[in-house]
Amino acid sequence: MKWVAFFLGAVTLLILISCTTSPVPPSNSKTPMQLAEDLIETVLEMLEDPPQNENEAFEALSQILYIPSEDATEVKDSGILSLASWIMQVNFLEPSTVTNIEVLSVTELEDLKFFPWIVSDKPDFVDRVFILNLFCEFDQSSTQTICSLPMITIKNVDDKSYFLTIFAETTNGSTEVKMYPQLPPLP
Numbered sequence: 025m026k027w028v029a030f031f032l033g034a035v036t037l038l039i040l041i042s043c044t045t046s047p048v049p050p051s052n053s054k055t056p057m058q059l060a061e062d063l064i065e066t067v068l069e070m071l072e073d074p075p076q077n078e079n080e081a082f083e084a085l086s087q088i089l090y091i092p093s094e095d096a097t098e099v100k101d102s103g104i105l106s107l108a109s110w111i112m113q114v115n116f117l118e119p120s121t122v123t124n125i126e127v128l129s130v131t132e133l134e135d136l137k138f139f140p141w142i143v144s145d146k147p148d149f150v151d152r153v154f155i156l157n158l159f160c161e162f163d164q165s166s167t168q169t170i171c172s173l174p175m176i177t178i179k180n181v182d183d184k185s186y187f188l189t190i191f192a193e194t195t196n197g198s199t200e201v202k203m204y205p206q207l208p209p210l211p
Contacts, residue, residue, distance in 0.1 A: 056130040059185035060156050064125045090178055090189040098192035102201035124161040130154050141174050141205035151177045174205045
C-alpha cells in the first residue's frame with residue numbers, strides 16, 4: 025500500500041515538474057509528442073477491435089511492445105509477455121475500458137529527475153527513452169486517472185515508438201527473456 029501511495033505521489037510530482045522540451049528531431053522524423061499520440065491511437069484502435077485469439081493478441085501487442093522478430097518464439101513461450109499485458113491492462117482496462125487518452129507530456133529520460141521504472145542496462149537496439157504522462161477517461165465508471173508509462177524508440181526504426189521492449193538475451197549458452205524498462209521490485 026505504501027508503494028502505491030509513493031507511486032501516486034511521484035506521478036503527481038513528475039507532472040508538476042515535467043518539462044516537455046526535447047532535442048529537435050530531424051525534419052523528416054516525428055516529434056516525441058507525435059510518436060506518443062500515434063502510440064496512444066494504436067491502443068485506442070486495439071480497444072475498439074480487440075484480438076480474438078492468441079495469435080491476434082501477440083500481433084496486437086507487437087504494435088505497442090517492441091519484440092525483435094528473432095526473439096518472437098522465446099517471448100511467446102515466456103511468462104514475461106503476461107506481465108507486460110498486465111501492465112497495459114492495469115492502465116487501460118481498469119476500472120473499466122478507457123474511452124479517451126490524452127497525452128499530457130512527453131519527457132526524455134535525460135531531462136527527468138525521477139522515473140518510476142528501472143532504466144539501467146538499456147539494450148543496444150533501444151535509441152531513446154521517454155516517460156509519457158497520460159490523462160485517461162473511463163466512461164462506464166465516470167473515472168479519470170493520470171498514469172505515467174515509458175515510451176521507447178528503436179534504432180533504425182523511423183517514426184514508431186513502443187511502451188516497452190521484450191527481448192531474448194543469451195549469455196554463456198543460457199537464454200533469458202527480459203523486459204525494458206523494468207518495473208521496480210515491489211517492497
